[in-house]
Amino acid sequence: MDVDGIAKASGSGDLFIGGRWRPAADGRTYPVSDPATGTVIREVSAAGPADSAAAVDAAAEALDGWRSTAPRRRSEILHDMFAAMRDHAGELARLITLENGKALRDARAEVFYAAEFFRWFAEEAVRIGSSFGDAPAGGFRHLVRRQPVGVTAFVTPWNFPAAMATRKIAPALAAGCPVVLKPAPDTPLTALAVAGLLAEVGLPDGVCNVLPTDRAAEVADVWFRDDRVRKFSFTGSTATGRVLLRQAADHVVNVTMELGGNxxxxxxxxxxxxxxxxxxxxxxxxxxxxxxxxxxxxxxxxxxxxxxxxxxxxxxxxxxxxxxxxxxxxxxxxxxxxxxxxxxxxxxxxxxxxxxxxxxxxxxxxxxxxxxxxxxxxxxxxxxxxxxxxxxxxxxxxxxxxxxxxxxxxxxxxxxxxxxxxxxxxxxxxxxxxxxxxxxxxxxxxxxxxxAAPFGGVKQSGLGREGGREGIDAFLETKYIAVDWPNIP
CATH class of the missing domain: 3.40.309.10 (Aldehyde Dehydrogenase; Chain A, domain 2)
Structure with a gap:
């Protein structure tokens, strides 16, 4: 797939919802520019509140099927995505450079780094374990299960348009969670290409939805108000993170925040x-x-x-x-x-x-x-x-x-x-x-x-960790079941 092929795969800048490319509900678009020249690369559909709700609908509809998919099958799809990104590394790197501006050598390195998240979490998908043990007082047993948190929503930055998306998407999919993603308005094309490749390798419709937009606040507000969205992950500035944390707190949404550094x-x-x-x-x-x-x-x-x-x-x-x-x-x-x-x-x-x-x-x-x-x-x-x-x-x-x-x-x-x-x-x-x-x-x-290592900070640089063995934990809830087990003489 060359750059033109990726443009075709990304629906010529349309939204990707429920396995289909579609324009914004109100027809809005915005321009994406090449930082090296300032010229417009493409007009991209600008998602609004109706599109944000439609993406949650698609993810919620896909939830039962995806979380009940065998971990081995989820792992196989992630492995296939790892291979697909490496197969198309040259084209993806050119696309990153076109919309982000970084040197092509850095863009190539980013593609291989981004692909590794699919390989790592493909391997972690089959290691989500449960535990079983005796109650110290006797009479019953403890069964502890790890289950997908549910529909997850992501907001990613422009500086690593592939890697910041895959670092969130891969563990969520491995855990059994469908996702809705809003990439940065400066660099939406790479995220759309990733969504296109995931569809090509067999990810079921609705499990990954991508919403480019220049109206981020309107899109995210819908997610925070929807009880079906149970996980929110953001990478960006500390100032924006504070605003989003306040919104998440109002609705008690599970959050991961990767914020600024110094x-x-x-x-x-x-x-x-x-x-x-x-x-x-x-x-x-x-x-x-x-x-x-x-x-x-x-x-x-x-x-x-x-x-x-x-x-x-x-x-x-x-x-x-x-x-x-x-x-x-x-x-x-x-x-x-x-x-x-x-x-x-x-x-x-x-x-x-x-x-x-x-x-x-x-x-x-x-x-x-x-x-x-x-x-x-x-x-x-x-x-x-x-x-x-x-x-x-x-x-x-x-x-x-x-x-x-x-x-x-x-x-x-x-x-x-x-x-x-x-x-x-x-x-x-x-x-x-x-x-x-x-x-x-x-x-x-x-x-x-x-x-393979936990990425994250302390103080006002964020909450939680991405990557490593810790990365999948953010998308799992712990359920304890007390099993009656009378003592047998």
């Missing part, structure tokens, strides 16, 4: 500086820095600060920036004009407060929403970029001398999603990792995401 990247005095630079490029520049677990603040010990800054600055300045589909590009455009405006505002704020540009790459001429790879030094503590997600290719460096003081600064954030530590001493690295207030730590690694 990851510190710590370089200890005994670190292998070359390895730290490679890790910094991975942690900062994957996806152009538009990643919730991207390194956001660099705390570098003064003994190695000069060497690290010089080598890291050289690596950042040499990044090949351009349209994501162009050969050799490693930094594509930002997702939209608003993203560039926000990043520039954070840089200007830091410069006004005394920071200096230590290194900066070029910016392409012509159209597109580009921001150059940038390293800042002498960044003061009151610079806004140290206290909010940059979500772009900008790396502020702060030097430190005392470990305790550095950790206090690293933990001085409402967020606690990811952190990174480079040290030549395992004991030092583990000591710092233990003291960091974060749900995930990369110790001498700049890439930490793995479908």
């Amino acid at each position: 990851a510190p990247f710590i370089v200890c005095p005994d670190a292998d500086v070359d390895a730290a630079v490679r890790g910094a490029m991975d942690a900062k520049m994957r996806g152009g820095g538009e990643v919730c677990i991207a390194a956001n603040r660099f705390y570098v010990h003064e003994d190695v600060a000069e060497e690290f800054t010089a080598k890291f600055g050289a690596a950042m300045a040499s990044v090949h920036i351009g349209a994501g589909l162009d050969e050799g590009v490693t930094l594509g455009p930002m997702v939209n004009e608003a993203a560039v405006t926000k990043i520039q505002g954070l840089v200007d704020d830091a410069l006004d407060k005394g920071a200096k540009i230590a290194a900066q790459g070029p910016t392409p001429e012509g159209p597109g929403w580009y921001f150059p790879a940038t390293v800042l030094t002498d960044v003061p503590d009151d610079a806004e970029m140290l206290h909010t997600e940059v979500f772009g290719p900008v790396a502020p460096i702060v030097t430190y001398r005392d470990e305790d003081e550095m950790l206090a600064r690293a933990n001085d954030s409402e967020h606690g999603l990811a952190s990174y530590v480079y040290s030549g001493s395992l004991s030092r690295g583990l000591r710092i990792s233990d003291r960091l207030e974060a749900g995930m730590v990369g110790l001498n690694r700049g890439l930490i995401s793995d479908p």
Whole structure:
């Protein structure tokens, strides 16, 4: 399937409800643009409240059949989806780059990462266990069952249009739950293509429904008011997460929240500086820095600060920036004009407060929403970029001398999603990792995401975990049955 084939499979931008492509009930559409040029790729149907309700109807109708499907059969469909995504990795990667802008190499990596969630949860589908045991007082037995939570609703972001969808869809399907998904308005085409592939591999109608829209609040409000929706999972900003949590609380809906991050990247005095630079490029520049677990603040010990800054600055300045589909590009455009405006505002704020540009790459001429790879030094503590997600290719460096003081600064954030530590001493690295207030730590690694590991944060970075053995738990309810079992003489 080429890009045109995916466009056909995704119903030319229509909604996917109950196994069929359909326009929005009121005929509304909105444009999806290529960040590299600003030109419109396609008009996409914009779901409204009626479509949101129709998707829940379709999912609820499919619930009994899907949750009673044998785990082995659910597993086989997920395995087939894993294979289908890998078979079409090239086409899917091009589609991601077209609507998201990221470099094609990053888009390819995302497709393979996204596909792995189907393989991992295909294997977990057949491991959903029950337990049986004696009551300590005698006279009856305990039977504990794990059952699907029911209809699930998802809202996913634009920065990983495939992986953020599959990280939620795969465990829900493995558990026996049908889903309704609202992808980000900037990047709906990849999610529609995923839905098309799931239909091709035999997923029953109504089990996966996808609703692109530019009216997110209207769509989500319907879900929160429908008692049939028993699980809601959101990946996005902490500010939006707070609003959705309030709505979920009003209706006591089970939630998983993967929210914002402000990851510190710590370089200890005994670190292998070359390895730290490679890790910094991975942690900062994957996806152009538009990643919730991207390194956001660099705390570098003064003994190695000069060497690290010089080598890291050289690596950042040499990044090949351009349209994501162009050969050799490693930094594509930002997702939209608003993203560039926000990043520039954070840089200007830091410069006004005394920071200096230590290194900066070029910016392409012509159209597109580009921001150059940038390293800042002498960044003061009151610079806004140290206290909010940059979500772009900008790396502020702060030097430190005392470990305790550095950790206090690293933990001085409402967020606690990811952190990174480079040290030549395992004991030092583990000591710092233990003291960091974060749900995930990369110790001498700049890439930490793995479908087989639990992904999530602490503090205001979210609730719950996705991926790993924990990932399927979010879609299961525990039922206890007391079985009368009189003592037999």
